[in-house]
Amino acid sequence: MKKLIAVITLALMPLAGMASSGGTHLEKANIDLNNEAAIQRGAKMFVNYCMGCHSNKYVRYKLFTNVGLSEDDIKDNLMLGDGKIGDLMKIAMPEDDAAKWFGAPAPDLTLIARIRHGGADWIYSYLKGFYADPTRPMGVNNTVFPNVGMPHVLWQLQGVQQPVYKYEVQHDGHAVESFDAEPEAAAYAKEHGETYRVERVVEALEMTEAGTLTPAEYDQVARDLATYLAYVSEPVKLERQRMGVWVILFLVVFSVIAYMMKKEWWKDIH
Numbered sequence: 001m002k003k004l005i006a007v008i009t010l011a012l013m014p015l016a017g018m019a020s021s022g023g024t025h026l027e028k029a030n031i032d033l034n035n036e037a038a039i040q041r042g043a044k045m046f047v048n049y050c051m052g053c054h055s056n057k058y059v060r061y062k063l064f065t066n067v068g069l070s071e072d073d074i075k076d077n078l079m080l081g082d083g084k085i086g087d088l089m090k091i092a093m094p095e096d097d098a099a100k101w102f103g104a105p106a107p108d109l110t111l112i113a114r115i116r117h118g119g120a121d122w123i124y125s126y127l128k129g130f131y132a133d134p135t136r137p138m139g140v141n142n143t144v145f146p147n148v149g150m151p152h153v154l155w156q157l158q159g160v161q162q163p164v165y166k167y168e169v170q171h172d173g174h175a176v177e178s179f180d181a182e183p184e185a186a187a188y189a190k191e192h193g194e195t196y197r198v199e200r201v202v203e204a205l206e207m208t209e210a211g212t213l214t215p216a217e218y219d220q221v222a223r224d225l226a227t228y229l230a231y232v233s234e235p236v237k238l239e240r241q242r243m244g245v246w247v248i249l250f251l252v253v254f255s256v257i258a259y260m261m262k263k264e265w266w267k268d269i270h
């Protein structure tokens, strides 16, 4: 029996590993994929603010009948032209044009929540991470996507954020000291030798111009979009999780039965 428990534990270990994530600091989006209203709001935002440039071409509009919308709701609220409910969520703009205008193609976002490490948290942090940077072509930069080509399309809702920089002296890939002003950091680095370099990092963002939404309302918009993109990246996830519980229960019960059968069969042989 001990062996059996060990085997089951080992079999479940990859799941535990997958739950953790590392890398850059991301804000927690705390999305809830069971929240159909959030997915609906996110879909509406996506169609209105994002589909000028990004498609979701691996899903059909019809998908949203699974999250509580009727076909008429979908036609009235999510489909801008007159298409069919079974159409894929494609867009007219070729990716090449975006590459010309923004220096980078605007990728299809159907799977982005699965591609980006951190998933919904990454998207949430990205949508909150735009800040003014006059050196960039679009006038903005981003805390989780440095030198991004996308303009901050939601700036009227969020407002304008200015960066508060700090200057880190790095050595061997580690920050050894940090300063508020660049000259001090440069002096420190010079004193310590050639292998020390100064890196400008964004320490915080300060709202200098308010948007039409309050910060809490904007967070909600970012969370809705993150929920929506997490949903389209894997619409069967909820179903799979529900089913997974039954599969594991079955395996546990079956193991017990198999063990009892083994005992029964070998009883007379020993």
Ligand code: HEC
Residues within 6 Å of the ligand: 045, 046, 049, 050, 051, 052, 053, 054, 098, 102, 104, 105, 106, 107, 109, 112, 116, 123, 126, 147, 148, 149, 150, 151, 153, 154, 225
């Ligand atoms: C005006 C065109 C435009 C609009 C509108 C737009 N984007 Fe983008 N987006 C871009 C471009 C261009 C890139 C690629 C940036 C790069 O690679 O530097 C991008 C990149 C992204 C990425 C990162 C993709 C990756 O490679 O990881 C995400 C996520 C994203 N956009 C989300 C959104 C969301 C959500 C909206 C709507 C609120 C939106 N975008 C609206 C042009 C746009």
